[in-house]
Amino acid sequence: xxxxxxxxxxxxxxxxxxxxxxxYPIPNGxxxxxxxxxxxxxxxxxxxxxxxxxxxxxxxNTFSDDELxxxxxxxxxxxxxxREGGSKYSGIYSMLIDMYLCALRNPPPSNLxxxxxxxxxxxxxxxxxxxxxxxxxxxxxxxxxxWLPRNVNLAAQFLANLFHxxxxxxxxxxxxxxxxxxxxxxxxxxxxxxxxx
Numbered sequence: 002x003x004x005x006x007x008x009x010x011x012x013x014x015x016x017x018x019x020x021x022x023x024x025y026p027i028p029n030g031x032x033x034x035x036x037x038x039x040x041x042x043x044x045x046x047x048x049x050x051x052x053x054x055x056x057x058x059x060x061x062n063t064f065s066d067d068e069l070x071x072x073x074x075x076x077x078x079x080x081x082x083x084r085e086g087g088s089k090y091s092g093i094y095s096m097l098i099d100m101y102l103c104a105l106r107n108p109p110p111s112n113l114x115x116x117x118x119x120x121x122x123x124x125x126x127x128x129x130x131x132x133x134x135x136x137x138x139x140x141x142x143x144x145x146x147x148w149l150p151r152n153v154n155l156a157a158q159f160l161a162n163l164f165h166x167x168x169x170x171x172x173x174x175x176x177x178x179x180x181x182x183x184x185x186x187x188x189x190x191x192x193x194x195x196x197x198x
Contacts, residue, residue, distance in 0.1 A: 011049070011110050011111075011112050011138040012048050012049060012050055012051070013051050014051045014109075014110040015051045015053075015054070015111045015112070016049050016051055016053045016054070016112040017053075017054045017055075017056070017100075017103050017111060017113050018053065018054070018055045018056070018160075019056055019058070019096050019100060019114065019115050019116065019117070020055060020058065020117075021059070021096070021116060021117035021118070022057050022063060023058075023059050023060055023063055023083070024116070024117050024118040024119075024143075025116050025142070025164045026164070028164060032072060033069075033072040033073050033075075033078065034072070034075065034076040036163075037055060037076045040053075040055070040160060040163065041053055043159065043160060043163060044160070047156050049112060049156070051112070055077075055078045055079070056078070056079045056080075056081060056099060057078050057079070057080050057081070058080075058081050058082075058092065058096055058117075059082070059083060060082070060083055061082050064080055081095070081099065083096075089119045090119055090122045092119065093115075093117055093120055093125055096117060097125070097128050100113055100115075100128075101132075104132060104135070109135055109137055110136045110138060111137050111138065112138045112140065113132060113137050113138065113140065114140045114142075114156070114157050114160060115141050115142060115157065116142045117143065118142075118143045120141055121143075129141065129146070129149075130146065130148050133148070133149065140153065140154055140156050140157035141157050142157045142158055142161035
């Protein structure tokens with residue numbers, strides 16, 4: 002099996018991004034639509050060419066701002082409130098429920114990008130592994146489980162780094178960041194129309 006099966010086998014598949022806005026807030030100087038376009042552009046650089054859907058999650062406090070919710074809606078990004086209280090993993094379990102529902106509605110192969118922190122719990126990783134085993138290409142921004150090859154998981158970590166990249170500020174937000182030298186990710190030819198969950 003190719004060491005790049007995660008990219009070659011899933012290049013044309015649907016891509017679903019589950020984005021924790023509290024963990025990865027939009028950088029100052031960018032808006033919701035710009036951030037969506039930047040993520041789509043970087044997916045294209047990494048040869049993820051299928052339709053892209055983004056679902057954003059945040060605390061009730063973050064999403065209490067009606068203007069912010071309107072901007073997400075206008076950008077075509079669905080929003081959900083994270084469950085609060087209990088352990089630090091409560092938020093990621095809220096996201097996992099939607100990931101399973103997404104998997105039920107969308108047959109494999111599909112790409113599931115998870116931009117969130119606090120994913121190192123063994124039970125959480127077990128759920129991700131189950132999805133990955135069923136041909137849902139799981140890519141995690143803040144965890145490197147042994148069953149997920151580093152070069153496959155690199156894509157989610159690369160997307161997460163976009164939230165800290167100063168080259169993406171206004172007047173630079175059309176620039177495509179360079180891929181790491183050791184990534185060996187193929188280039189794509191284009192992306193179908195943006196889709197929502």
